[in-house]
Amino acid sequence: MPKRDDIRSVLVIGSGPIVIGQAVEFDYSGTQACRVLREEGVRVILVNSNPATIMTDPDFADATYVEPITPAVIETIIAKEKPDAILPTLGGQTALNAAIALHEQGILAKYGVELIGAKVEAIRKGEDRQLFKDLVIQAGAEVARSYIAHTVEEALGYAEDLGYPLVVRPSFTMGGLGSGFAYTPEELRRIVGDGLHSSPTAEVLLEESILGWKEYELELMRDQADNTVVVCSIENVDPVGVHTGDSITVAPALTLTDREYQRLRDIGIDIIRLVGVDTGGCNIQFAVEPSTGRIIVIEMNPRVSRSSALASKATGFPIAKIAAKLAIGYRLDEIPNDITGVTPASFEPTLDYIVVKVPRFAFEKFPAADARLTTTMKSVGEAMAIGRNYTTALQKALRSLEKRGSSFSWTPSTEAVATLVERASIPTDGRIVTVQRALFAGATVEQLYEATGIDPWFLDQIVLINEIAAEIAAAPELDADLLRLAKGHGFSDAQLGELRGLGEAEVRAVRHALGVRPVYKTVDTCAGSSRRSRRTTTRPTTRRRRSSRATGARSSSWAPDPTASGRASSSTTRACTRRSRSPAPDSRRS
């Protein structure tokens, strides 16, 4: 199926204001969509209320409306521009909600405008918890088990089956009123009692707790011929309980066997089919119980998401761009892989490197905010780094936060091990550094696993970093082999200086004298296996969800396509081992 010739003009809905939880990733995806559609000769009409976006710059659309994203305004635009179709899947939840409202108010039908990318039915199935639950079960997978209770006694009975702790959610209350975790029967009595009181229907939902389970995400793409690929797997280092946007995440997933990964893949593909995401991307989140491997589907987003942006950068597979092409009728095998140039987009990228994303918080600007991380997203940005192994990527990402104290350091701790472990048990900004200090102070992997639920593999990697730090500190001299070892695990010159009692500049001078320099690798989608690779970006970049233009922060394009946004500082392939050429702020403050 080549491009549809009945779509000559498309209305793209942007994501509006940049807020915590929905940010510049949707400017990126929308910008990609506009660019692709115009390249395909489609007239692009754009609506976005936020002028501080790249997509609203001149030349990205044929007609740009900086207007509120409301049904009434969009109707006026539709009446004037008469688009053949609306593409709502690249503008985040704002755009999807607008599309649903347009459908419900009969505006789409009135003007004969088609929704492309996702149908109303598919959007509903993704959003409606009961519909989605039914679909998951139909796909042979599980959701968290739950019961509805009308009395305290009934609730206590169900709790026997669900086990403690469990989640209590009163029905039809606003803002989570009366909900909470019950760890004991006594707490359950109290919470259910309150919940029944506050629920207008006098019922509460009891749900098994998946707190502390391992969390994974898959990014999938599907075309209208039902070809489906998994672009990327992402593993959350912080277990369930911390919002994905606030968790340190890593791609690809590192603690799954093939059997377990393929099970997630099978479920993901079944769900994208059952939900009916005809064309484009979707994101599915899973929880896996670490001691049994039991899998629960948490949720799915039938649209390009925050994780899609990460996955695009991580793999070199431009999800937003390809989603736009799929929306106008192309099949995956008709779209070339931009990076190899010779193979089609109907493939699954394979990584021979590790990508780590670390959230950036700004609690100092919100003194009243509770800094404890929960299922509500609180981060205001994130840094992503690529390295040839996890230790390198993690250390580079932490440096890229450009925040004092966010990198590992090995000065002797004044706090007791028990205090550090205790502190690490509460997820908050910088917990990873507390974990590292606790391990360095002598806490065991078991203790920290108990306290944090972070997989022992990730904890052992921090132990490895600490061991290398100790080796560096104890070595008679900083020779080339030792420097190579340190750089191979992401140590900055500043960190080496701290360990050796030298200045950063001195370490660098020694390193250069010994000829230890960074090497560069490309993000090539295929682990070096395809010949005609084109150079692309692998530079660690910090991005703020507050518009990078407005704050003047370093901006970055997520587009793997080197022709992407001229504004972006990408397309310089730097340091898979580390960045060091310029006096970058991140290496000074480590």
Place this chain on the structure above:
Amino acid sequence: MRAREKAVLVLEDGRRFSGQAYGARGRTFGEAVFATGMTGYQETITDPSYAGQIVLQTAPHIGNTGVNDEDPESSRIWVAGYVVRDPSRTVSNHRAVRSLDDDLETQGVVGISGIDTRAVTRHLRDKGAMRAGIFSGADADLEAHDQLGLVRESPEMTGSHLSTAVSTPVLYTVEATAERIGSVAIVDLGIKAATIRALAERGFDVHVVPESVTAEELFALDPSAVFYSNGPGDPGASDDHVELLRAVLRRGTPFFGICFGNQLLGRALGFGTYKLPFGHRGINQPVLDRRTGRVEITAHNHGFAVDAPLDGPVETPAGFGRAEVTHVDLNDDVVEGIACLDIPAFSVQYHPEAAAGPHDSQYLFDRFRDMVLASQRSKEEAIAVEAEPQVTPRDASPRQGAEAAGLTSGTEPAAPTQTGKDA
């Protein structure tokens, strides 16, 4: 921290990559190939198709989930050597019972870690798969010149007949795990556990027979179908298996082949095989099923391929009627599947059994089951009409089988069904 013991990977063309000793210490030789799967190292190293090969994993962290007793594809590790970047120091998985290091050491597999796997991959991609050696322990101290000499004295993959080494020495049977529909005889050229499982799950009693089986011995089992497995070596060196397969095809017994089995079907039909420059080894290869237009993401592990015309059905040079290429790799147009149009036989170059890899192509086992069922039906019907001379059982049954399994396109229902019903 474990002491860093040096080791070296030496390629036949003289390139050397130094790293650390990993697994057993000593020396090993084989054809250097790279595998790009990000999961499934345990399935990979136990896959008999990797016999005689030094396998490099492009995924940087290997061993994270340890080793369990459910995932191996055979009873031992087959890779001749193992090249990784960052071996895991710990094991993290609820099913793990041992570490990968333990298995490599106890099974005497010499490996090397700390290698710039991207650099080696690019080198092999540009120069092609080649012989290599890993030297660790005392052998790491040999002169570079001597190490290279040893690599160059080791056997080449082209012309290698490795089936005997990997095949079962005796016949064994795995019973059907679903309602029984018949039996399949697997000629074991390096069979994987996942394939046996997939066939048993589709109602076949699975007889796994040694690769040295004769036609008489094979037919004495009276199998409903014959299957050729994946396996190591050069298909050009397996004339014995090609002749056996021709006997199967002449008899009209339904046939399905995977990987090496695909190459042997190609040869049996009279097509050639050739060595790919650096092979396909990974779990992300897009393959087009030309009959449905669907793209499958598939697991591959092959260094050789069938040389058959891509454009439409052709008469098979060996006289088995028409055949066509049914599957092609979208990355490089390599033949990934062939099917006979006049006899019930088809094969694929990739791995529908997955393990490791995606499950997109499991339908091929269903297609095989349907082909066998259709063949059985038409055989019964043919027997019923045996008195009528115009339809001979040999003509009728195979054709019917192929069609019912969706293996022929757009032909009229075959005559025997009609005749059968009338009778």
